[in-house]
Ligand SMILES: Nc1ncnc2c1ncn2[C@@H]1O[C@H](COP(=O)(O)OP(=O)(O)OP(=O)(O)O)[C@@H](O)[C@H]1O
């Protein structure tokens with residue numbers, strides 16, 4: 001998978017006064033890879049992306065985008081990327097088309113190129129009919145889609161997506177996932193941060209778990225889940241939930257039998273289990289609104305993982 | 316250059332979107348000054364051999380070229396703090412100098428628009444000014460200077476409220492004292508010496524002299540150009556520093 005390092009981060013540190021937000025991050029992301037950066041609130045995901053996109057300087061360390069130094073070859077490095085920020089950063093008083101057009105100019109696209117790319121990418125995010133609409137008249141989900149079109153329209157080699165689906169309803173999230181996959185298929189290297197563990201599980205070739213400014217582990221979602229054993233048993237006791245892992249469902253169910261509990265669930269292991277095991281954190285943080293009682297968002301609608309059998313037991 | 320144009324284009328789209336409001340607001344205070352001072356003090360006063368009205372209009376032109384150029388600071392602020400648009404410029408392959416050029420060009424455009432509004436109003440009050448290279452040159456340099464100051468301000472302030480402090484404590488006093496409403500030689504000597512250091516004093520002098528067909532002292536232009544160079548350079552540094 002890794003042909004050439006498109007994103008290379010070495011020993012990146014960032015301090016905000018007393019807050020040591022990044023503590024020596026090292027990362028290599030190969031061409032065409034879709035890489036997910038997972039971590040709880042305040043772990044430094046946005047800070048990493050802000051450094052990579054020149055919005056802030058690192059306190060220490062260096063980063064390269066397609067071989068260009070973010071610090072010493074800033075303009076070349078910036079030429080490689082498209083960014084979807086965590087918050088909306090569109091010009092509210094301007095139309096969709098004007099927003100995209102200014103972006104195209106900033107990336108040196110000629111008039112014809114811009115017009116063509118605007119049509120093409122608005123089509124891509126299903127917003128062709130909103131070209132002349134003012135940004136302030138769009139809903140949050142539509143604004144996100146404009147931001148995605150904007151980030152892709154100059155055909156960057158590298159795309160940063162900082163929680164691109166936060167706060168969106170599930171159908172729009174799916175749609176955005178498909179845009180992201182398509183961008184990867186078109187050859188882009190993608191760094192995605194997310195709180196939605198199933199988003200990483202579904203999309204990512206590899207994930208990194210970030211915890212208080214350090215990367216705890218980097219691997220493919222499948223490998224991370226395989227390390228855990230295939231099945232998880234959550235047992236509940238007076239509100240306390242504990243989870244154990246097993247090779248097979250039978251083993252998990254057998255273990256559940258002879259025990260004291262108020263309820264239990266046997267399910268497939270998901271990426272959050274791996275996250276919790278690696279970081280010792282209870283949860284990835286501000287996760288999906290529909291949280292399951294054991295604190296893990298259920299993975300759904302994709303190849304691996306999926307729901308296990310849910311049984312209620314009691315003694 | 317494409318990058319500077321993108322910055323400029325954005326400011327122009329915003330200006331165009333509310334052009335009638337803009338023109339109305341550019342007209343209000345000159346109109347008040349013309350009515351209040353011009354009519355009231357009117358024809359009887361003799362200022363350096365011209366009527367007060369003839370003295371006042373170029374002063375208003377100088378003042379407007381400063382305040383309107385400086386007003387881009389609040390546009391930048393709104394886009395920076397409310398819409399986070401500045402991030403879009405920071406993460407684009409746009410050199411700091413290109414950003415400053417785009418904003419300063421927008422400042423000059425605004426200034427020229429405001430000056431045109433004043434000239435039309437002045438016409439209604441029976442004052443015509445001579446439009447020549449010295450006149451336009453002084454306006455453009457003055458606007459470029461205060462456009463640069465506006466960028467510096469917008470990069471340094473931490474909020475929109477700080478911004479209005481700068482306006483109240485620096486821009487407004489200068490607008491009144493920089494030889495706009497009265498000739499400096501009516502002030503006490505020590506005060507005069509201080510006021511002669513203000514860029515607006517020189518802009519007002521150059522604009523007034525040229526507006527009445529004279530050749531202004533080139534020293535004023537040289538000084539304005541040097542100050543513009545200084546502030547423009549500081550603006551570039553401030554844009555770079557705004558990265559943190
Ligand atoms: N401009 C800033 N000034 C001071 N501290 C900051 C600043 N930006 C970030 N921090 C701090 O740096 C740490 C990392 O923040 P960052 O925004 O990178 O986290 P994150 O992983 O993106 O979190 P979230 O999931 O909430 O988006 C936090 O402790 C945060 O408070």
Ligand SMILES: [Mg+2]
Nearest residue numbers: 045046047086
């Ligand atoms: Mg973040």
